[in-house]
Every structure is written in C-alpha cells, then in structure tokens.
Amino acid sequence: xxxxxxxRDALLCxxxxxxxxxxxxxxxxxxxxxxxxxxxxxxxxxxxFVYGSKDALAIxxxxxxLGSIFSxxxxxxxxxxxxxxxxxxxxxxxxxxxxxxxxxxxSVVGAIFHNIGQVLVAMLITSTWRLVVYLPILMVSxxxxxxxxxxxxxxxxGKLKNLRQF
Amino acid sequence: xxxxxxxxxLIGALLLVCVVASAGIYMMRGTGKIANIYQDGELIxxxxxxxxxxxxxxxxxxxxxxxxxxxxxxxxICIAEADCPDQVCVEMGxxxxxVLPIVxxxxxxxxxxxxxxxxxxxxxx
Numbered sequence: 001x002x003x004x005x006x007x008r009d010a011l012l013c014x015x016x017x018x019x020x021x022x023x024x025x026x027x028x029x030x031x032x033x034x035x036x037x038x039x040x041x042x043x044x045x046x047x048x049f050v051y052g053s054k055d056a057l058a059i060x061x062x063x064x065x066l067g068s069i070f071s072x073x074x075x076x077x078x079x080x081x082x083x084x085x086x087x088x089x090x091x092x093x094x095x096x097x098x099x100x101x102x103x104x105x106x107s108v109v110g111a112i113f114h115n116i117g118q119v120l121v122a123m124l125i126t127s128t129w130r131l132v133v134y135l136p137i138l139m140v141s142x143x144x145x146x147x148x149x150x151x152x153x154x155x156x157x158g159k160l161k162n163l164r165q166f
Numbered sequence: 167x168x169x170x171x172x173x174x175x176l177i178g179a180l181l182l183v184c185v186v187a188s189a190g191i192y193m194m195r196g197t198g199k200i201a202n203i204y205q206d207g208e209l210i211x212x213x214x215x216x217x218x219x220x221x222x223x224x225x226x227x228x229x230x231x232x233x234x235x236x237x238x239x240x241x242x243i244c245i246a247e248a249d250c251p252d253q254v255c256v257e258m259g260x261x262x263x264x265v266l267p268i269v270x271x272x273x274x275x276x277x278x279x280x281x282x283x284x285x286x287x288x289x290x291x
Contacts, residue, residue: 028257031257031258031259032258032266033254033255033257033258033269072251074251076252076271076272079271097167097168098167099167101170102170102173105170105173105177108177112180122269122271125271125274126204126206126207126269126271126274126275126276127206127207127208127274128204128207128267128276128278130267130276130278131267131269131276133191133265133266133267134266136183136184136187136188136191137184137188137191137266139180139184140181140184140185140188143177143180143181143184144181147177
C-alpha cells in the first residue's frame, strides 16, 4: 500500500468516522432498535466503487472498530461487524453486475442484507426465533435509508469523477 | 448488466412487500396480555399484565454479570434500567401489545407479549 493510498484511505476513514459520530448523537426517530440512516456508508459505497473492495474493507473495519470504542459500545461490536461484513460481501459481489450509474442499487441491496444479518445474529444470540417479526419493519427502513445513502454516494461519484483526482 | 429500470422495479416491489408485511404484523397483533420474559431462549417468567393492579419492578441478572430492571404497570411492561452501554432495550420504552418484543442483546433477554398460556405466575412478586 503506497503512502498516497494510505493517506487517502485514512482521510476517507476520518470522514466516515466523523459522520458516524455525528449521526450517533441524533436521537432515534422511532423506538425500534436497528432503525438508522447509516450515513457513514456513503463513504463505504463510494470507496467500493472507486477504489475497490480491499481499500473499502480497510476503511470499513477501522471505522467500525474506532466507532464502537468512541461511542462506548464495544460490547456490541460483534453484532455490528456481523451485519457490516455480510452487507460488505454482498455489495462487493453485486458491484460486478452494476454500472457506474447504478451505485445506489448496491447501497440498497447492502442495507437489506445488513438488516437480514442483524436479525439473524439477534435470533442466534437470544435463541428466540420470534424476533423475525423485526425483519419486514427493518427492511422497510433499510431500503429507504439505503436509497438515501446510495443516492448521496451516486451524486458524490458524479461530482468527483470530473475532478479526476482519485 | 441489468437496466436501471429492472433494479428500480425489483427494489420497489420488495419495498411494497415489506410495507404490506409490516402493516400485516401491526394489524394482526394479538389481544393477549401475557408478558413472557426469556433469557437465553428459556422462559424465566410470565406475567399476566391485566391482573397487575399495583406497579412493581424486579431485576433479572444475566450470566455475564449484567442486570436489567424490569418495570411492570397495569397492562404494560418495560425495561427501566440496564447496566449495558448501549441502552437499546431501555430506549424501546413500554410495550403493551404483541408487535415488537423488547430485546437486550448483551444480556440475551427478550420480553414479548402474547396470548399464550404458559406457566403463569400472574402478579406474584
């Protein structure tokens, strides 16, 4: 990894972490655990499409670990990682069949799998299958949030493409 | 490469299915008033919420040393305090119907309301 690459990834990670920490301060709109915008994923989706999966994975992992420590939720890091990694793998796979105008689709699909992963982990941990009722509700919120962050990444890509600086 | 229209329709259809399913879950909520408290998948206590006349609270300790303070009022139940950092269960507030169970992942605790008649120790404290 070259110094330029390292600096760029560190910068993107700092941006993602800042967005993550600010979002964590916003009170939840609805009292349903798991419903959130996930704005930091604008950076993840952008990095997957522009720099490739390796750089994006490094940014994601550092952001999740530091984000959990900074927000005092280190105990739940395993659950965040399980959802995050499942979502990441699916986005990397689906990226291959998407054009650069369909970045937002990857974000929506990622959000859906993030929710599936979350509910699965919660069911496994508590051994209570009944938690499956959360899935459709979380998926509605996930699709909408994924669409929003995906469109942000799409516009970001469109703007930055002309700069030719990445 | 699929067209953008294909993805739009696919995602739109999935969203519609989920909205309908969510609406279904809210419509079909039971009329039951029995709060079942599960720890690690095992039922540890059932409370018949309608027979509760005086509010009371009790604490449940988890295997990893943590604990949750559960509060019961006539017809509703909540987790009032938890000694985990994420406080997700506390933020869910009171539940009084069978739609979404309260979950505390760090302590493997689930509280759900159903009409099922498991071993009921109504308002025993």
